[in-house]
Amino acid sequence: MNRNEVESIAHLARLAIAEEEIAVYVENLSRIIEFVNQLDRADTEGVDPMAHPLHMTQPLREDGVTEADQRELYQQNAPAVQHGLYLVPKVLD
Numbered sequence: 001m002n003r004n005e006v007e008s009i010a011h012l013a014r015l016a017i018a019e020e021e022i023a024v025y026v027e028n029l030s031r032i033i034e035f036v037n038q039l040d041r042a043d044t045e046g047v048d049p050m051a052h053p054l055h056m057t058q059p060l061r062e063d064g065v066t067e068a069d070q071r072e073l074y075q076q077n078a079p080a081v082q083h084g085l086y087l088v089p090k091v092l093d
Contacts, residue, residue: 001030 006025010017017025071084080087 001026001033005029 003022003026006017006022006029009029010025075081075084075086078086
């Protein structure tokens with residue numbers, strides 16, 4: 001990664017980078033790219049892709065009702081209701 005590439009990336013991303021910060025960005029982005037290249041060189045032959053590194057299931061709570069049904073109470077404030085549904089003005093013809 002060089003200065004011109006950092007300036008080009010900053011321009012494309014619409015980022016304003018101060019002149020004195022460009023050298024820091026060049027160094028940091030070069031390190032990131034080198035790390036990605038290092039990962040790319042790792043032998044992954046025969047390794048199955050995983051969704052998660054741990055073979056565990058997420059503990060789930062019981063699916064139970066925790067609040068009372070108050071639909072009629074809430075719909076009292078609506079300007080128009082029919083068959084338990086809120087009626088709204090037509091937007092598209």
